[in-house]
Amino acid sequence: MYLTRFRINTARVGARRLLSSPQVLHAAVMSSFAEAPRHQGESPRVLWRIDHNSKAEVLLYIVSPDRPDLTHLVEQAGWPTTTNGGWQTYDYISFLKRLAAGDTWAFRLTANPVHSIRRADDEPTKRTAHLTPRHQKQWLISRQERAGFSIIEKEPERRLLPEGDEHELIVHGHRGLSFGKTEQASGRKNHVKLTAVTFDGRLRVTDPEALRHTLTAGLGKAKAYGCGLMTLAPVGRPDR
Incomplete structure (x- = not known):
């Protein structure tokens, strides 16, 4: 399991499009995985949430069984020229075990x-x-x-x-x-x-x-x- 945090660049047109519809953002999140995640019953699944902490700080959190690749989100709604484009992924299993x-x-x-x-x-x-x-x-x-x-x-x-x-x-x-x-x-x-x-x-x-x-x-x-x-x-x- 992985926990990912991505800061959305709200000044970009792509960000406003993503934030306009949960359906659009859901599709973008699921596109972060090379293979479509499979979910059965109550097993771990891809979960996501948007936190509007302030007008300039909007964060996307993702919990997922597989490590996501948010390159496409960086290109649409991040900071492509910075080192990580605004996203970090952490090993979630070690936290859960504690x-x-x-x-x-x-x-x-x-x-x-x-x-x-x-x-x-x-x-x-x-x-x-x-x-x-x-x-x-x-x-x-x-x-x-x-x-x-x-x-x-x-x-x-x-x-x-x-x-x-x-x-x-x-x-x-x-x-x-x-x-x-x-x-x-x-x-x-x-x-x-x-x-x-x-x-x-x-x-x-x-x-x-x-x-x-x-x-x-x-x-x-x-x-x-x-x-x-x-x-x-x-x-x-x-x-x-």
Whole structure:
């Protein structure tokens, strides 16, 4: 497994095109591999995420079973004349092996928090997005045990609200994404709409093996479109 970070040169026309559509960026990410990555079930897969840290600092993170080659992204949206064009790839396996129960980390996750509803008894269930920060937080909290971590709870005196502020967790970057998609098998054109939000917080490792799975297989839906990738950083560091 590899973790790759690529800084996007937002001043370039190619960068603006990539950032305009998750479908376009997904295709660019998958083109980073000589052989199309194969994914089955809950096995490790290619995950990616865009972090808009500031207007001038936009980062693409990729977690993948194989080492990517981002030469084409450097040519379109990087700095071709610099030494590495803006990208670094790290061995992820050694980091994953060091995870241990009780460790605390800062984390970042961009996800597509959804739930299934049925408006009438005779209608099929329909997947719909959670739209409020409170419900989005609860979506993640309800998955933490199975995902191998627990979000750290605040001391009562540090809570600003009587409810909904119990955890070291914030939600930001709410984005409604809408883009076209062409089915490869049939050639049929579909329109995709989804909601993506970013979670920042602190967690404690409860099940290292389950957390390794979360970090390499993703969390939630819409993984092909920049959702599901969780990254960790030592507490106190801004980069995740």
